Amino acid sequence: MSTTLNATTDRIRLVGLSARGHHGVLPFEREEGQLFTVDVTLDLGARGTAVAAVTDSLDDAVDYSSVANAVVTVIEGEPVSLLEALADRIAERVLAYPRVLAAEITVHKPQAPLDVAFEDVAMTIYRTSESAGQSSGAHAAEPAEAEHAPAEPRRFTSHRAEPAEPETAAALGVGALPLQSAPPPADEAPASDPWGPDQWMSEADEAGAPAPGASAQDLLGLGESETDQASRRSPEAGPEHGGAPLLGPTDGAGPRVEPLGGFEPVSAVDAVEAVDGAAGAHAPEAPTAVSPEAAPVESLPTGLPVQLPGEGRHRAEPSSDTAVGSADEPAAPHSAGLAEAPEPVAESFAGQAGAYSTGSADPVEGGQETPGVEPAPLPYGESEPVAAEPEAPAPAPEADLPLAEAPDSAQASFGLTDGPLVDGGHQVDGAVGGAAAPGPLSPALAPSPADLPETAAEPVEAPAPLPTTAPADPLEQRPGRPVGAVFALGANAGHVLVTLRAAVRSLKATEGIEVLQVGPLARTVAVVPEGGERQPDYLNTVVTVLTTLSPRELLAVCQALESEAGRVRTQHWGPRTLDVDLVTVEGVDSQDPELTLPHAHAHERAFVLVPWSQADPFAELGGRTVTELAEQAPDRSGLRWLAFDWLDTDNIPEKPTGPYVAPPVVDEDPEPVEQVFNATRNEQSVIDAELAAEYLAGIGELPPQDAQNPQDAPAVQQAQDHHGQQGAPEAAAPAGGAPQAGALPDVEPAGLEADNPFAAASFGTDYAVPVDAAQVPGQTPGPDQSQGQAPEPQAPDQFPVPQVGEEDSWEAPLQWNEVIGGTDGMGPRQGS
Ligand SMILES: Nc1ncnc2c1ncn2[C@@H]1O[C@H](COP(=O)(O)OP(=O)(O)OP(=O)(O)O)[C@@H](O)[C@H]1O
Numbered sequence: 001m002s003t004t005l006n007a008t009t010d011r012i013r014l015v016g017l018s019a020r021g022h023h024g025v026l027p028f029e030r031e032e033g034q035l036f037t038v039d040v041t042l043d044l045g046a047r048g049t050a051v052a053a054v055t056d057s058l059d060d061a062v063d064y065s066s067v068a069n070a071v072v073t074v075i076e077g078e079p080v081s082l083l084e085a086l087a088d089r090i091a092e093r094v095l096a097y098p099r100v101l102a103a104e105i106t107v108h109k110p111q112a113p114l115d116v117a118f119e120d121v122a123m124t125i126y127r128t129s130e131s132a133g134q135s136s137g138a139h140a141a142e143p144a145e146a147e148h149a150p151a152e153p154r155r156f157t158s159h160r161a162e163p164a165e166p167e168t169a170a171a172l173g174v175g176a177l178p179l180q181s182a183p184p185p186a187d188e189a190p191a192s193d194p195w196g197p198d199q200w201m202s203e204a205d206e207a208g209a210p211a212p213g214a215s216a217q218d219l220l221g222l223g224e225s226e227t228d229q230a231s232r233r234s235p236e237a238g239p240e241h242g243g244a245p246l247l248g249p250t251d252g253a254g255p256r257v258e259p260l261g262g263f264e265p266v267s268a269v270d271a272v273e274a275v276d277g278a279a280g281a282h283a284p285e286a287p288t289a290v291s292p293e294a295a296p297v298e299s300l301p302t303g304l305p306v307q308l309p310g311e312g313r314h315r316a317e318p319s320s321d322t323a324v325g326s327a328d329e330p331a332a333p334h335s336a337g338l339a340e341a342p343e344p345v346a347e348s349f350a351g352q353a354g355a356y357s358t359g360s361a362d363p364v365e366g367g368q369e370t371p372g373v374e375p376a377p378l379p380y381g382e383s384e385p386v387a388a389e390p391e392a393p394a395p396a397p398e399a400d401l402p403l404a405e406a407p408d409s410a411q412a413s414f415g416l417t418d419g420p421l422v423d424g425g426h427q428v429d430g431a432v433g434g435a436a437a438p439g440p441l442s443p444a445l446a447p448s449p450a451d452l453p454e455t456a457a458e459p460v461e462a463p464a465p466l467p468t469t470a471p472a473d474p475l476e477q478r479p480g481r482p483v484g485a486v487f488a489l490g491a492n493a494g495h496v497l498v499t500l501r502a503a504v505r506s507l508k509a510t511e512g513i514e515v516l517q518v519g520p521l522a523r524t525v526a527v528v529p530e531g532g533e534r535q536p537d538y539l540n541t542v543v544t545v546l547t548t549l550s551p552r553e554l555l556a557v558c559q560a561l562e563s564e565a566g567r568v569r570t571q572h573w574g575p576r577t578l579d580v581d582l583v584t585v586e587g588v589d590s591q592d593p594e595l596t597l598p599h600a601h602a603h604e605r606a607f608v609l610v611p612w613s614q615a616d617p618f619a620e621l622g623g624r625t626v627t628e629l630a631e632q633a634p635d636r637s638g639l640r641w642l643a644f645d646w647l648d649t650d651n652i653p654e655k656p657t658g659p660y661v662a663p664p665v666v667d668e669d670p671e672p673v674e675q676v677f678n679a680t681r682n683e684q685s686v687i688d689a690e691l692a693a694e695y696l697a698g699i700g701e702l703p704p705q706d707a708q709n710p711q712d713a714p715a716v717q718q719a720q721d722h723h724g725q726q727g728a729p730e731a732a733a734p735a736g737g738a739p740q741a742g743a744l745p746d747v748e749p750a751g752l753e754a755d756n757p758f759a760a761a762s763f764g765t766d767y768a769v770p771v772d773a774a775q776v777p778g779q780t781p782g783p784d785q786s787q788g789q790a791p792e793p794q795a796p797d798q799f800p801v802p803q804v805g806e807e808d809s810w811e812a813p814l815q816w817n818e819v820i821g822g823t824d825g826m827g828p829r830q831g832s
């Protein structure tokens with residue numbers, strides 16, 4: 001196969017078309033997806049743009065925006081195993097456009113699961129239009145043919161430059177234009193495709209786009225598999241590496257796999273170039289991103305040791321039945337400077353959609369939502385685009401009502417019903433479910449018992465029947481569309497690793513919650529109240545989600561997870577088998593002591609901020625980036641390591657050592673909770689409504705029509721029960737003590753041992769000592785094991801400074817490493 005790509009042909013180049021795809025050989029690639037970026041050079045032949053140049057009409061041009069969307073649709077479409085197959089499908093798609101004589105496709109897979117540091121894997125193929133080849137052989141776009149183009153301009157001005165109109169191109173006489181050998185379907189996404197395209201990324205999913213699906217011929221013999229690639233020690237060994245210039249002729253059957261020096265995804269529009277100069281413009285640009293695998297440990301703010309992931313990265317790991325997929329993040333550039341930088345979920349939650357708007361069919365920018373249109377909910381995995389052109393009447397007047405005045409019709413289309421109302425922590429009896437439709441998340445997020453470890457917490461149950469009345473508590477309100485939320489998890493007693501894994505699984509299985517990202521596991525020095533007893537290191541992580549639950553329901557989820565992990569509250573900031581805090585809920589600001597949002601201390605906790613910044617590099621909190629906050633957090637030096645594959649492998653760094661701390665035992669009766677309504681919804685903070693619309697489109701749902709209806713608000717019964725039993729005492733107490741950013745204590749590190757975990761947390765020294773240095777069996781002080789108790793908590797009127805103890809006082813205690821980790825369910829050593 002020859003090429004028409006040369007300096008004499010007109011070309012359109014789209015660079016950095018990025019989207020999340022689920023292509024790959026490995027199961028996790030199929031499940032979790034990853035970033036793919038595509039560069040496309042369309043060869044229009046010699047003077048291929050001459051007609052459009054004269055008419056200045058899009059009808060006579062190749063609509064690059066349509067091409068861009070078609071490419072993204074392929075990326076997001078049916079998963080394939082090999083880059084070869086993906087590139088071929090993209091080539092086939094773009095070659096179906098009239099006037100496109102040939103195309104060079106480069107597919108970047110910068111997060112490919114290689115076991116070596118790398119920046120990118122890129123495969124380039126070059127394909128000519130089959131018809132071009134047939135009609136004019138290797139010279140599909142001879143200048144002589146192109147010269148006919150301007151001769152009859154009136155004949156083609158009425159044609160749109162879309163696929164499936166080959167006659168249009170033929171009429172132009174601009175080269176030998178391709179026949180439409182692969183007429184595209186109107187709907188590119190297979191109905192059963194569990195990774196159906198994000199609606200907002202495929203709005204130009206036009207009828208002219210060709211069908212995906214490479215021919216067997218194309219799929220055969222086009223190079224090695226990604227598994228083979230991954231097994232090599234270097235990606236340079238591709239079959240055709242290093243040969244042809246990128247815009248020069250290549251063997252159409254021979255994709256290239258190139259290690260590139262990085263790339264910079266850019267928006268399709270910005271990136272489009274009408275390349276009319278010489279070849280060579282395809283040189284890799286200076287990298288602005290550091291791939292996770294390639295990033296040095298030193299790139300982390302704290303310089304802490306990092307366990308590089310064995311499979312490239314760690315993201316949310318959907319359980320086998322949670323492959324919703326459609327809420328995956330859209331194209332987004334990599335973050336820079338992070339040792340592990342999974343692509344951000346659609347947007348940082350601080351900038352997401354106005355989910356707490358009135359919720360009743362409120363229109364969304366971009367026409368993603370269709371007020372009044374209520375198609376039947378689709379099962380997960382089915383992709384039904386949200387109508388782009390609403391046929392329904394304008395939003396009802398009540399859509400603009402304040403939240404407290406939201407109509408009672410709100411819940412219907414979400415179907416998140418059949419649960420008791422969480423009414424400030426008290427179930428309202430007599431509730432009746434309002435909607436029969438299943439919740440949009442429930443089918444896909446239904447727990448799989450097999451997925452749960454032995455000690456896994458049970459998934460939070462589906463909401464129960466609904467009451468007819470409820471207080472106008474903003475925290476009770478379910479969002480009008482899925483919103484972002486962030487959970488922080490920490491544990492330092494019991495089987496910590498098992499517990500945290502179980503908690504993540506439970507979150508994934510919780511109805512109304514879709515886990516987007518699971519942060520790395522961070523081993524952190526325990527931050528304890530000033531004067532408090534030292535504690536073993538924590539393992540911390542953060543989970544970002546999309547949710548349709550109300551803030552109080554999310555708090556109930558937190559408490560249910562804690563209870564399922566066997567947590568009992570014996571002291572403020574005491575050792576715990578599991579602590580789950582709700583860090584943020586998009587659009588919600590609350591000073592309610594029972595549920596303060598954002599969490600009162602999150603902005604100053606490196607053990608929250610660092611995993612969070614890794615899970616969502618673009619996250620913001622209080623107007624500052626989480627990354628920045630992490631760097632300034634007083635406990636930042638208490639980070640010992642990060643592990644990114646912690647859900648998938650036991651091959652994590654050294655687990656915390658020190659005395660085993662038995663889970664505390666409850667010793668007090670619950671007290672009633674005094675409900676305080678002191679929350680607001682800050683709709684001004686919500687700037688991107690499309691994310692949620694895209695999410696809903698992806699799961700085959702429309703936004704709820706009646707999400708504000710408190711009577712339809714469900715509850716998590718299990719969580720509710722736990723809340724009432726165990727959350728009450730502490731919930732009744734003010735959760736104050738949160739300092740303002742910038743008012744943190746300035747503590748000096750003098751006199752501390754570098755490997756003193758408590759000192760490290762307290763005094764901001766750069767703590768990056770090898771883990772072994774901290775392993776001093778029997779030397780780590782901690783609470784009294786015999787009682788599992790620690791001193792009384794101090795009044796939380798200031799940021800607690802981690803306590804620096806005197807000499808270690810414990811003797812030969814059971815080492816935490818012996819009980820903390822593993823999935824074997826082994827309990828603490830007895831009799832030691
Ligand atoms: N954003 C929030 N997330 C979780 N709990 C919160 C939040 N805001 C307030 N609370 C209240 O805080 C109470 C105490 O929570 P918890 O026992 O987890 O505190 P802690 O872990 O000892 O301290 P911290 O909340 O500072 O981590 C809970 O009963 C809950 O009602």
Ligand SMILES: Nc1nc2c(c(=O)[nH]1)N=C(CO)CN2
Nearest residue numbers: 490524525526527538573607
């Ligand atoms: N390192 C670390 N320290 C803590 C943590 C935690 O999760 N990690 N949680 C606390 C109370 O929730 C108090 N201190």
